[in-house]
Each structure stands twice: as C-alpha cells, then as structure tokens.
Amino acid sequence: MESRDAPQRDGVLPLPPSPAPDWALFLDVDGCLLDFAPHPSQVIVPAHLQRDIVRLSEMLGGALALVSGRSLDAIDDVFGDLRAIPAAGMHGLERREPDGRRTFPPVAPESLIGIYAEAQHVAINYPGAIVERKGPNLALHWRAAPDARDAFRAFAAAALRVLPDYRVQGGDMVLELRPGGASSPDKGTAVEGFMAQAPFRDRTPVFVGDDLTDEHAFSIVNAYQGLSVLVGDRAPSAARWRLPDPAAVRAWLARATAHDGVHA
C-alpha cells in the first residue's frame, strides 16, 4: 500500500499538517521531543511539553503514545507526569498498553553482567563515553567521546560471540546490544501493537522520530497510509514529511494545543 501523498517541494520533505482529530500520534523521545544532551540523564524537559502532550492526548481521545529506545522507567524518570500515557520502551521490547498493563522485556542472560563490566573498562579510556544498561540491552554511547566509536564497535562485534541471539542496533552516536533476531520487537511492531487496540485502532497513524531505529515505524505508518515525519535531515529515510529539529516538534505540538480542538 502507498502512503498518504506528501506534497513534493524540490526533493525537500514538506512540513506536516497540524494534528487532525482522527490521528493516532506516536512520538519518539530523544532527538525528537527533546534536544540531545551529552548524557542521557542531562536532558532538559521544557515545562510546557508535558502539558502539551497531555492536552494533545486528550484531544486525540487517548490515541497518543511515546515510542522510545529508553526503558519505560527511564521515560517516566524524565517525564514524570506522563505515567498515564501509553508507551513503548527499549525500541519496542517493553510496552505500557492503553489500559495500563505492562509487557516486559526478555530476561538478560547471565553473560551480560560480565559484558557490562568489560564495556565499562573500554569506556574508561574515553572520558565522556557511556555504557548504559537497560534490562537485557546495553547501549554504548560516544556522543561526548567521538574517539570511542571504533573501540565500542569492535567491542560489540566481539560481544556478540558470547551473547546468544543478540544483535547490534545502530543509532545516533550509539550502538546497542539487544536480544532478538530480525523478528524481534522494534518500534514498527510497537506501533502495530498499539494500532491493534482502542483507542488507536481505525485512526491514521503518525510517527515522528529522528533516528535509524525510527525507520521501522516510518515503514509501518507508510503501509497504513499514515504520516511518517523525520526530525532533522538524516538520509536516506522512509519518512515523507519533515520537521527540522526538536524545537520545531515542540512548537508544532504547542500550536496544536493552543486551539480548542485539533484541526479537522
């Protein structure tokens, strides 16, 4: 199925329309709602953002979810007030369903404990490099230490030999060791999971995200004839619409909630 046509502008993706009442809106977190920070715990959440998300969720009849690489606990630590909002964490490995039920990621293999310690030893050589443990996932970040990239890549390739059924997932100045082959959950299957149930079902899915891991979700919403919105200018991408940066995403959400209703 083809996605909803986006107006073409000389190869530049167009800005998305204002949210419509029949949308199911899926929002990535880091690099989309929030500007990147050197460390995952240093992100700044503008005061109006939670309020706008809650308001927009109400306007969409609850059909709004956060879909992130962060764990659900980390999402809740960052946003606090959004604990009633459905969410997918760890790139779809765990979910908070619309009725509040939780699905959990697979248990980490015992060998991950040693791998985690070894990764921290690698990171010590690169001040600013971060090893983040998220359940069965291990994220190796080099945003604040670009020189760590090659060492982390080599480390991850070697770690795969002792982590059964794991794979490496690339991201923006990060790579992640995570369980599961090609058929394991990702942000696309997370969107499909939400779309199979009320209040998301029968709505037009719209996914807004910036990173490689968001491409799974872009492909799914395209297949549903929804809107795929890339934040930034990463290429290539399956996205058909674009917002330039997280500030533009926040302004887009704020404009939608500044009215009494979303635009029909």
Ligand SMILES: O=P(O)(O)OC[C@H]1O[C@H](O[C@H]2O[C@H](CO)[C@@H](O)[C@H](O)[C@H]2O)[C@H](O)[C@@H](O)[C@@H]1O
């Ligand atoms: O899917 P997302 O919501 O975009 O989450 C992706 C990763 O976000 C976090 O890391 C990224 O943001 C940090 C804060 O800006 C930054 O320091 C780091 O370099 C980025 O990779 C989070 O820590 C990861 O667990 C997520 O997978």
